[in-house]
Amino acid sequence: MLIYLVIAVVLVAYVFPLFWMGVCSFKTKVQIFDTKPKLVFTPTLDNYRVFIGKASQSNETGAGRVGSATTFIAAMSRSIVVTVLSTLIATALGTMAGYVLSRYKIRAKDDLMFFILSTRMLPPIVALIPIYLLFTNIGLKDTLVGFLILYTNFNLAFSVWIMKGFFDDVPFLFEEAAMCDGYTRLRAFFKVVLPMVTTGLAATAMFCGIMIWNEYLFGLVLGTRKWTLMPPSISNLSSGTEGIIWGVLASSTLIYILPVLIFTFVIRKQLLRGVTFGIIRG
Numbered sequence: 001m002l003i004y005l006v007i008a009v010v011l012v013a014y015v016f017p018l019f020w021m022g023v024c025s026f027k028t029k030v031q032i033f034d035t036k037p038k039l040v041f042t043p044t045l046d047n048y049r050v051f052i053g054k055a056s057q058s059n060e061t062g063a064g065r066v067g068s069a070t071t072f073i074a075a076m077s078r079s080i081v082v083t084v085l086s087t088l089i090a091t092a093l094g095t096m097a098g099y100v101l102s103r104y105k106i107r108a109k110d111d112l113m114f115f116i117l118s119t120r121m122l123p124p125i126v127a128l129i130p131i132y133l134l135f136t137n138i139g140l141k142d143t144l145v146g147f148l149i150l151y152t153n154f155n156l157a158f159s160v161w162i163m164k165g166f167f168d169d170v171p172f173l174f175e176e177a178a179m180c181d182g183y184t185r186l187r188a189f190f191k192v193v194l195p196m197v198t199t200g201l202a203a204t205a206m207f208c209g210i211m212i213w214n215e216y217l218f219g220l221v222l223g224t225r226k227w228t229l230m231p232p233s234i235s236n237l238s239s240g241t242e243g244i245i246w247g248v249l250a251s252s253t254l255i256y257i258l259p260v261l262i263f264t265f266v267i268r269k270q271l272l273r274g275v276t277f278g279i280i281r282g
Contacts, residue, residue: 025251094159102167166200
């Protein structure tokens with residue numbers, strides 16, 4: 001009973017902020033600032049209508065003075081494109097590198113693995129100014145290619161290490177048996193080995209995608225006009241002349257986390273086995 005009580009307390013601590021954010025997204029400004037918050041109230045969709053260009057000019061929400069539907073939809077679309085492409089590239093490169101490091105004898109492999117891991121030791125904020133100057137000078141600032149290169153590099157070390165661990169758990173005997181049947185090394189990789197690490201691919205893609213989806217600092221500094229991503233845009237969309245409009249902030253944040261929640265729900269089984277390295281045992 002004590003264990004269940006602790007789990008319940010932790011669950012409430014994590015879920016309640018999301019619940020309260022959802023409640024506030026359906027409230028007017030007056031209802032949000034009420035000194036006696038109520039769970040039973042008359043909901044409003046004005047905080048959501050701002051994103052489809054039909055927000056009212058009511059002082060109750062302030063939504064009519066916040067951004068535009070075009071701004072929100074464009075930023076959301078850019079975030080989706082950057083996240084999907086960067087995740088695919090990082091996962092693909094990490095899979096190939098992890099397989100090579102797992103199967104082939106490479107001189108100074110341990111040193112190479114440590115070097116790859118060391119790229120994750122440096123806090124990203126330390127490299128902000130050099131990356132900003134470099135991207136500005138070579139014309140990658142505020143571009144799709146620039147964000148793809150940046151976020152792919154951020155996730156590549158993580159992807160390599162995770163996928164190498166999964167490939168290490170797959171016995172080489174499976175590939176040998178396939179090659180004895182006439183498969184080439186490449187065909188054995190795609191037909192035999194890769195299907196056995198699908199859980200690892202799901203877990204790696206999930207963690208890489210979450211990192212990119214939630215990244216704020218580099219998106220704020222490097223995406224100024226053409227490629228402004230969603231996290232920096234949320235603060236701009238939720239700000240008005242009267243300060244922060246909490247209803248719009250809550251609704252925009254709720255919309256932004258929905259794709260991650262849906263994706264996690266869809267691959268929950270593979271993700272559970274993946275994070276526990278259960279590719280063979282599952």
